[in-house]
Amino acid sequence: MKRNDTACDCNIIHRDVVDRVSKTMPREETLYDLAELFKVFGDSTRIKILCALQQQEMCVCDIAALLGMTQSAISHQLRILKQARLVKYRREGKVVYYSLDDEHVSNIFAQGFAHVSHR
């Protein structure tokens, strides 16, 4: 039987299926970005921060106090959330206030909650 030409150790059982699905797959880069986005959601500290910010904007210190974690740990995580464009910030004197940057955050949360709830 003929081996396929990809870097895979399997025979293709259903070539038609593979070919058809292959055509519908989004660009590699898009899927990578998507995984990177969900990776940001995939940490309980960041989830907690996002969850808190859904209620209202908060400063770094207060988030740290809320979660019982160090300012440094929170600041590191906020940087990741910032890079993912999930939070934005505004400075007011020495204090930096963070808030959600995107309406999709709530939607993604809602779907996630729905999944972990119904079982």
Next chain:
Amino acid sequence: MKRNDTACDCNIIHRDVVDRVSKTMPREETLYDLAELFKVFGDSTRIKILCALQQQEMCVCDIAALLGMTQSAISHQLRILKQARLVKYRREGKVVYYSLDDEHVSNIFAQGFAHVSHR
């Protein structure tokens, strides 16, 4: 100034905010589960598998061929997706067909796409 009583190295600047948000936070366990769920979405191989299965059910070999990866790697990832209740399977002779197990998957995907697209 008074230090807070949590394991945090910050002063609480806005005690009212922290107290109020604290009351709205879901249970620790729920947030942990939520992070665990998103962690599953946070890998490009698993994202690709889920994306493919959105089109139709597929067997392990064909997924491996589609993604150009080994059967073993795909099988390991399918186990993780199975444990997260994101995919289900049916056996037909030697072949095991996987498909999406949950309508939330598509919704979570859609929101994720929306986020990574609009920029």
Next chain:
DNA sequence: ATTACATATGAATATATGCTCATATATTCA
């Protein structure tokens, strides 16, 4: 039974990542 094939899985390795610690930067106030 034996062979072939599709899939599953345990161990090992390489890489990624979250937190800590120390320190830097930014802003305010005296």
Next chain:
DNA sequence: TGAATATATGAGCATATATTCATATGTAAT
């Protein structure tokens, strides 16, 4: 200018994780 405070960040460490390799399991056909 100097001290105090809020935040940011680089390095290091401990842990988690994705893939590979070898092998086990399950099913069908001869």
